[in-house]
Amino acid sequence: MSVTEAQLESRRIAGEALAKLKGQIEKSHDFYQVRSSTGDKFYKVTPRDEGWFCSCPDFTIRGVPACKHIFAVQFSLKIRETVRAAGSNYRAIQRFKMPLLRF
């Protein structure tokens, strides 16, 4: 069974929600650790030349093109870029209503 657009969209939404929570994503040297929904473990999200990879069952077993952990990291990176580009524009940072990320 292939993954529908709607299924991918639900992961994108879940990923964005995850990215807005504090302490869910930690950067290691060449990958990110994203806390699982149950909160008891971290999944490893790695950017590779051939695309993003995640160690969660949704990605490795179900084979979705992108899971919520990947979307969460991508969304965080996008926010960082926006914040950096905004410089001292506080309003742009406020728009996301989230704590500044440490990485």
Ligand SMILES: [Zn+2]
């Ligand atoms: Zn995942």
